[in-house]
C-alpha cells in the first residue's frame with residue numbers, strides 16, 4: 054500500500070529503533086503515530102487524533118509543542134518506556150523534498166540526563182550484568198556475577214566480580230533504574246525479585262556487545278589507553294566485557310562521546326560491611342519501609358548536607374559501612390574536629406551553600422549539553438570550593454589535609470572562567486549575550502564598530518517622539534520585519550506634526566500603523582550583519598571555554614568528590630551536635646558495649662518523647678547471645694534496631710546515639726525483624742521469615758551481629774518454639790556461627806534453655822504492674838520476664854471485655870501444661886510428642902467413631918440390634 058513519503062521516512066526510522074516510542078519532530082511539534090500515539094496519549098493525557106496517510110488510510114496521531122518534551126519525556130520514562138528523540142537534522146528551507154531526520158538521543162530510566170526531573174540527592178544508576186566464573190575458574194554455574202554500574206548524570210563508572218549474593222547486596226544498595234544484560238541471559242532469581250519489586254527496566258543487548266575484544270576496543274577508544282592494566286582491568290575478562298558493553302550502550306543511547314566518564318573504579322566489596330537487601334530494608338537506612346515516610350530513615354536523620362553531591366555521598370556512606378578500622382577512625386577524627394569547632398562548621402556551611410551540582414554540570418559538559426549558565430555556575434562553584442579549601446586550612450585531621458590538597462586545584466579556576474561571562478546569561482548559546490565586555494579584544498572591537506548605530510537605534514524612540522510631538526510613540530522589534538515605529542490611531546490624532554515623508558507604512562494593526570524608514574533599515578542591516586559575526590564569535594569563545602572546562606574534567610571530578618566528602622563529614626558533625634552523639638571507640642576484634650544507647654530515628658522524629666536509654670554488652674567470652682523477653686509494646690524491636698543502627702553508624706565513621714560505645718568491627722549485620730514487603734511477591738509471612746533466617750544461619754560468622762525478632766511466630770506454637778530453640782542453640786554453639794546475637798521472643802519457654810547455655814543470657818524489658826494497670830518502663834534488665842502480658846496489652850488496645858475474659862480462662866488452662874525447656878526429660882518428650890496445637894485435628898479414634906456413627910441407620914434396626922451396636926461401640930471406643 055502506498056504511504057506518504059513522510060510516513061515512509063517515519064517507518065524507516067521506527068524500524069531501526071525497535072522497542073522505542075518515537076518522538077518525531079515536525080516543525081515546532083513532536084508527533085507520535087500509531088501504537089506510540091495510543092500509548093503516549095494515555096500516559097500524557099493528550100488527545101488522540103488521526104492523520105491521513107495516503108492510500109493506507111488514517112493513522113492514530115498525537116502531538117505537542119517541542120518544548121513540552123522536557124515534561125513529557127520524564128513521564129514516559131517513569132512509566133517504563135524508552136523514548137527515541139527524532140529531530141530534523143537539516144534546515145527545512147534548504148531541504149530538497151522531505152527534511153532529513155535522525156535520532157539524536159534515546160532516553161530510558163537508566164540513561165536519563167534531564168537532572169531537573171531527578172532527585173538531586175539521588176544517583177541515577179544503570180547496571181550491566183553477566184554471569185561469570187570465579188578466580189579459580191571453578192564457579193561457573195551462575196553463582197558468580199560480573200557487573201558494572203554507571204551514572205550517566207555524573208560520569209560515575211565502577212565494575213566488580215563477586216558472588217551472586219554479594220551482587221544482590223550491591224544491587225539493592227544502589228537500586229539501579231535499569232539493568233542491561235546479554236540477550237537470553239537468566240538473571241539470578243534474587244535480583245529478579247528486586248527488579249520486579251522496584252520496576253527496574255531490563256534491557257537485553259546483542260551478546261556481541263559483551264564479547265571481550267569488542268568491549269576492549271570500546272574501553273581503549275574511550276579512555277585513550279592501549280592496555281587494560283591502565284584501567285586496572287588486566288586479567289579481568291568478565292569485568293572488561295561487562296564494562297565495555299555498558300559504556301557502548303550509553304554511547305549508543307546518548308549519541309555522544311560522554312567524555313565525563315574519566316575513571317573506572319574496580320569495586321572491592323570486601324571493603325564494606327555486607328548488608329543484604331532485607332537488612333537494608335528492615336533497618337530503614339536509605340529507604341523507608343513505608344514508601345511515603347522518608348523521615349523514618351537513618352539517612353533523613355543524618356542528612357544535613359548542603360550540596361546535592363554531599364547528599365548522594367552520604368547515602369552511599371550509609372549503605373556502605375566500612376570494615377577497615379583505620380578508615381573509620383580517619384572519618385571519626387575529622388567529624389570530631391568539626392564537632393569541637395562550631396565556627397568552622399558555620400564557615401563550611403556558608404561556603405558550601407552556593408556550590409552547584411558540579412558532578413552533574415560535568416555530565417552536561419561531557420555530553421555537549423552545557424550552556425553559558427552551566428559554565429558560569431561551574432565557575433562560581435569552583436570559587437566557592439577554594440573557599441572551602443581555606444576553611445580546611447584551619448583544621449588538622451589527616452582526612453582534611455588530603456581533601457584540602459584536592460580542593461586547592463580549584464584555586465584560580467573559578468575566576469578564570471567567570472571573567473568571561475556576563476552576570477545575566479541566556480539559555481541559548483548561539484544568540485550572543487554571553488561574553489562580558491573586556492573578555493575578548495576582538496569581540497569588543499566588533500561591538501565597538503556598531504556601537505554608534507546601536508545607540509542611534511536606542512535613541513530613535515526619544516528623537517521621533519520629540520519630532521512628531523507624540524510622547525508615547527514606540528520603537529519595536531519583531532523577527533519578521535525587524536525594527537519598526539508604531540503609531541496608534543489615538544496618538545496620530547494628537548500628533549503636532551504630519552507623518553514624515555520618509556516613513557514607509559509596513560503594517561496596519563487594529564490600533565494603528567507600523568512604519569519603517571530607509572535610514573533605520575540601513576542601520577539595522579549593518580547591526581544585524583555585524584551581530585551574525587558577533588554571535589558566531591561569542592559561540593566560538595563559549596565552545597573554547599566549554600572545551601577548557603572539559604579538559605579540566607579529572608581535576609573537577611576530584612574537586613566535586615572532595616566537596617561531597619567534606620559535606621558528608623560536615624553533616625555527621627551537625628547531627629552529632631544536634632542529637633548529642635558521642636564518638637564510639639571502634640576496634641578490630643569482637644564485642645559491643647553500649648552505655649545509654651538510644652534509637653537515632655525515634656528520638657529525632659519525636660523530640661518530646663521521654664526515650665529511655667539502654668545498655669548492650671555482648672562479647673565472645675561473656676554473653677554472646679541476649680534473649681530478650683517482655684510484653685508486646687515494651688520496646689524489644691526498638692532495642693534490636695537501635696543496636697544495629699548504632700553499630701552501623703560507628704562503622705560509617707559517624708558519632709553514635711549513646712553515652713559511650715565500644716564497637717568491635719562487624720562483618721555483617723543480619724536482621725530478621727518486623728514486617729516484610731516481600732509478601733506482595735507471593736511468599737507467605739512464615740516463608741519469608743524462614744528464607745531470611747536460613748540466610749542468617751548459613752552466612753553468619755563470629756564477627757557478625759544478628760538481630761532476630763520473634764522468630765517462629767508465623768507458625769503453630771510448638772513448631773515455632775522448636776525452630777526458635779534450634780536457632781538459639783546453633784547461633785550460640787556452632788563454632789562457625791557464634792555470632793553476637795540479640796534474640797527477642799515471646800516464647801518464655803526459651804528462658805530455661807538460655808540458663809543452660811554458657812554464653813547466653815536472659816534479659817527482659819521492665820514493666821510495672823499496679824493492679825490492672827501496666828506501665829512500660831522500656832528498660833532492659835537482666836533476668837527473664839515471667840509473664841507475657843499479651844492479654845493485658847490486648848485489653849489496653851480495646852479488645853471487647855468478653856473476649857478478654859475468655860482469653861484469660863483459656864490461658865489459665867493452657868498454663869497448666871507448661872513446658873520447661875531446661876528439663877531434659879521434658880525436652881525428650883517434646884521431641885517425641887505429636888503436635889499439640891489448640892486447633893490440632895481430632896485423633897484417629899475420634900474420626901473412626903464419627904465415621905461409624907455416620908454410617909448407622911437406626912431406622913432400619915430392631916431395638917435389639919441397636920442395643921448390640923451400642924455395646925460394640927462402647928467396647929471399641931469407650932476406653
Ligand SMILES: Nc1ncnc2c1ncn2[C@@H]1O[C@H](COP(=O)(O)OP(=O)(O)OP(=O)(O)O)[C@@H](O)[C@H]1O
Pocket residue numbers: 655663664665666667683684685686687688689690691692831832
Ligand atoms: N527505650 C524506649 N523509650 C521510650 N519509648 C520506647 C522505648 N523503646 C520503645 N519505645 C516505644 O514503645 C513502642 C513499642 O516498641 P517496640 O515496637 O519496640 O515494642 P516490642 O516490644 O517490640 O513490641 P511487640 O512485641 O509487640 O513487637 C514504640 O512506640 C516505641 O516508640
